[in-house]
Amino acid sequence: MREAAAIATEASLLDIRNLQIRLRRTRGAGLSVLDGVSLTVERGETIGIVGESGCGKSVLSLSILGLLPSAMRIGGGEIWYEGRHPLHTMTDRDIRAFRGKEIAMIFQDPMSSLNHGLTIGYQITETLRLHLGYSRKEARERAVWLLRKVGLPRPESLLREYPHQLSGGMRQRVMIAIAVSCNPGLLIADEPTTALDVTIQAQILDLMRQIREEDGTSILLISHDFGVIADMCDRVLVMYAGQIVESGTVDDLFERPLHPYTAGLLRSIPTPAKKNSPLYSIEGHVPALHERGAGCRFASRCAHATERCRTEQPELVAYRGGHAARCFLAEAEGGNRHAAV
Amino acid sequence: MNYYARRLLTLLLTVLFVLLLTFAAFRIIPGNPALVILGTEATDAQIALLEEKLGTDRPLAEQFADWLVAAFRLDFGESLRFSEPVTHLIAGRLPVTVSLAVMSLVLTIAVGIPLGIIASRARGKAADMLVTIGTQLGLAVPSFWMGIMLILAFGLTLKWFAVSTFTPWSENPWLAVKSLVLPSAALAVPQIAIVVRYLRTSMLEQLGLDYVRTARSKGLRESTVLYKHVLKNALLPVITIIGINFGELLAGSLVIEQVFTLPGIGSLLITAIGNRDYPLVQGLVVLIAFTVIAINFVVDLSYRWLDPKIRLQ
Incomplete structure (x- = not known):
């Protein structure tokens, strides 16, 4: 509360500071799943988080609403919503008022993330009745309006149908309708298009853009697909092994990647120009929790790694225009040279 | 065909099968009902007479057909022991x-x-x-x-x-x-x-x-x-x-x-x-x-x- 008065006017919508996520029941300090992650989301902004599977993107998104799996806990750091709501210290009971109302989530697989035993209508009206106190009738009317808003045909009859009667794209539209039902300030989308066909992917991204423009909703978009991120976001954070390794505007990152990992990710995007050459991929895999050494976590896969990289951990350093990277090579060049692969 | 109609048909066939099985099982297990009723002292003539009365001397197919028809009318005959329906x-x-x-x-x-x-x-x-x-x-x-x-x-x-x-x-x-x-x-x-x-x-x-x-x-x-x-x-x-x-x-x-x-x-x-x-x-x-x-x-x-x-x- 002490901070509330001071920064209420210019507070970010979401402010994550130095977040640590640890595994429970580990001896000593415990293994960190996320290490010192900081990020802010301003009103109306779309932030992308990109990285390979297992880098901690989903854990980050779940931690915001206190939905971490029971094996994990917040080991340090802060999560502030609108500068005055400390989500990281809230009890389950208090944070429930934010879930689905202020911050809503959509998930990767619309096949499994809807309840196959309940009607679409029930699953949409549930949040409206819970958070906005709508009557059955009001909720139903609003649900019809929402289904129409997300571009679904014949909304009235759809309310009585079950998820398995819809295609994957339609289901994801239903998920989005549920997510935006209470006009949340922030929409967290965890790989929202990964399970969908390419044409449907584009439609869902269009729909999210439309929501952003109509409602001014901020979006935290998580994806392993740089193309999707570039298409949608203002700023991007690149995550690797539980840390942010690079952050900046989409343009900066695409044109001047500072971290070799970012450069590697960009190079592995297939383009027509690379048609006849074999597809590039970064050798090796994201180190597991117990494999993380003392040095840079990417060192084992980095072609430019020096002795220092293997023994010392680089800090996330900001350069021009807020473009930041966690790399000794970038530090040595003062952020002037682009990372090569 | 409608789901319920199909289910009902299988139900009926199962019941029919059960009837057949029930009937057959009791003809296969040893023990002559006439003998049980009359006791071991009974003469062949007495047994034959009772078998005729019970209908157990008739061909099995005939017995089954009669029983089946009666069963569908919920008539299972009379108990031999209690002489009651x-x-x-x-x-x-x-x-x-x-x-x-x-x-x-x-x-x-x-x-x-x-x-x-x-x-x-x-x-x-x-x-x-x-x-x-x-x-x-x-x-x-x-x-x-x-x-x-x-x-x-x-x-x-x-x-x-x-x-x-x-x-x-x-x-x-x-x-x-x-x-x-x-x-x-x-x-x-x-x-x-x-x-x-x-x-x-x-x-x-x-x-x-x-x-x-x-x-x-x-x-x-x-x-x-x-x-x-x-x-x-x-x-x-x-x-x-x-x-x-x-x-x-x-x-x-x-x-x-x-x-x-x-x-x-x-x-x-x-x-x-x-x-x-x-x-x-x-x-x-x-x-x-x-x-x-x-x-x-x-x-x-x-x-x-x-x-x-x-x-x-």
Whole structure:
């Protein structure tokens, strides 16, 4: 509360500071799943988080609403919503008022993330009745309006149908309708298009853009697909092994990647120009929790790694225009040279 | 063809098959009813005379055809032992067995489902362990022994319940319920154990699915997530198992009726088999088989209500 008065006017919508996520029941300090992650989301902004599977993107998104799996806990750091709501210290009971109302989530697989035993209508009206106190009738009317808003045909009859009667794209539209039902300030989308066909992917991204423009909703978009991120976001954070390794505007990152990992990710995007050459991929895999050494976590896969990289951990350093990277090579060049692969 | 029509047709065919099987089984097992009735001292002439009267001297196909036609009119002939129409005898005994089965079913659901939920919520904790050990015991202990122990504890030592007397519903409903508490408890224990185990596993399985995370991300209370979202999906396999086990419940009641000397279908069936009273046995077996088939049908229907995916197919 002490901070509330001071920064209420210019507070970010979401402010994550130095977040640590640890595994429970580990001896000593415990293994960190996320290490010192900081990020802010301003009103109306779309932030992308990109990285390979297992880098901690989903854990980050779940931690915001206190939905971490029971094996994990917040080991340090802060999560502030609108500068005055400390989500990281809230009890389950208090944070429930934010879930689905202020911050809503959509998930990767619309096949499994809807309840196959309940009607679409029930699953949409549930949040409206819970958070906005709508009557059955009001909720139903609003649900019809929402289904129409997300571009679904014949909304009235759809309310009585079950998820398995819809295609994957339609289901994801239903998920989005549920997510935006209470006009949340922030929409967290965890790989929202990964399970969908390419044409449907584009439609869902269009729909999210439309929501952003109509409602001014901020979006935290998580994806392993740089193309999707570039298409949608203002700023991007690149995550690797539980840390942010690079952050900046989409343009900066695409044109001047500072971290070799970012450069590697960009190079592995297939383009027509690379048609006849074999597809590039970064050798090796994201180190597991117990494999993380003392040095840079990417060192084992980095072609430019020096002795220092293997023994010392680089800090996330900001350069021009807020473009930041966690790399000794970038530090040595003062952020002037682009990372090569 | 419509789903219900198709289901009804299979139901009918099953019943027909059961009738055939029942009829055949009794002709195959040794023991001549005429001989049983007349005793070993009977002369061949006496036996032949009685066989003619009973119709057992006629060709099997003819006997079956006659019996079948009568069976569809719910006429199962006259009992050889009691010289009374089979349907009368069954109707007199049916209320006892039905109340026994219904009461143990109610007990199974009323105790099994809450315990299953508790065990799944307390996963790995003391309560879960306790329930697991309890279900192990419930499954391991035979119901007749359980019945005897219950009689010993609550009937003879504590004297909470009268033992070996059954009060008909028409006389005093409260006493009727009281006289059925112990036998239905003995019958329900293994069923409860099964329901608890199935529900626990099924709940834990459902709780790991993505839609639970979605439900939580919507800001629902944990109890809403559990009872509105998870339980309905988790009950599906449990309902199947309750339905499948209903036959076992009936079989168990044959034994339990002996233990508690209840005048039900079970004791009637055992008397009938002992006396080679084949019209009565056939009538009883058809009734029991038909009940099991009908219950399975109901389970199928409830499936369609619980799982909308099946509703479409």
